[in-house]
Amino acid sequence: QVQLVESGGGSVQAGGSLRLSCAASEYTRNIQFMGWFRQAPGKEREGVATVGSDGISSYADSVRGRFTISQDNAKNTLYLQMNSLKPEDTAMYYCAATNPGRWLSWPERLRAGSFGYWGQGTQVTASS
Numbered sequence: 001q002v003q004l005v006e007s008g009g010g011s012v013q014a015g016g017s018l019r020l021s022c023a024a025s026e027y028t029r030n031i032q033f034m035g036w037f038r039q040a041p042g043k044e045r046e047g048v049a050t051v052g053s054d055g056i057s058s059y060a061d062s063v064r065g066r067f068t069i070s071q072d073n074a075k076n077t078l079y080l081q082m083n084s085l086k087p088e089d090t091a092m093y094y095c096a097a098t099n100p101g102r103w104l105s106w107p108e109r110l111r112a113g114s115f116g117y118w119g120q121g122t123q124v125t126a127s128s
Contacts, residue, residue, distance in 0.1 A: 002028060002117040004095045009122030016085050016126065022078040022095030022119060030100035036069065036080045037112055038091035038124075045094070047110030049080060058109040063089070085126035095119040 003025040012018055020036065035050025035058075049069035051057045057069050068081045078095060096115035098104065108114040 001025070002031065002097050004097060004117060004119035006093065006095045006119045006122040009093060009124045011125040011127065012085055014085060014087055014126050014128045017081070017083045018085065018124060020080040020082070020093055020095075020122060020124070022080075024076040024078065024095075024097065028076055028097070031097050032101070032103055033098040033109065033115070034071065034078045035096050035109075035115065036078075037094045037096055037115075038089075039094070039121075040091040043091075045112045047112065048093070050109050051078075052104070052109070058106075060110060082124070085124075087126050087128045090125045090127075091123075092121040093124050094121045 005023045008020040032053045033050055036048040037045050038048050039045040047060055048063055049059045049067055051069050066084045070079045097117040099116040104114050
């Protein structure tokens with residue numbers, strides 16, 4: 001069972017930065033993809049950024065150029081550096097991982113339904 005714990009959320013002014021962290025349990029072998037999703041009140045959960053074991057990252061158009069996903073395999077930790085935050089980035093941010101061994105096609109890499117493990121979420125608020 002993979003366990004994911006997010007941290008680093010908070011409240012910032014628009015234009016500010018935050019870095020989210022996701023600590024994964026040691027049982028992450030054969031996990032091919034990890035990523036970040038977000039959900040604002042009244043909206044569906046949407047993909048923000050994901051990274052595969054092939055080292056290739058995928059980003060939502062709304063965050064490309066402002067957010068950067070990275071991982072430290074030695075620490076089993078996934079990061080999301082968020083710069084130039086906008087009020088529309090305000091949401092609960094979730095860390096996610098695919099089921100062991102599952103490979104994703106390009107269209108699947110930002111779909112919430114492609115991921116089987118989820119953290120509890122961390123709130124990000126950017127105010128104008």
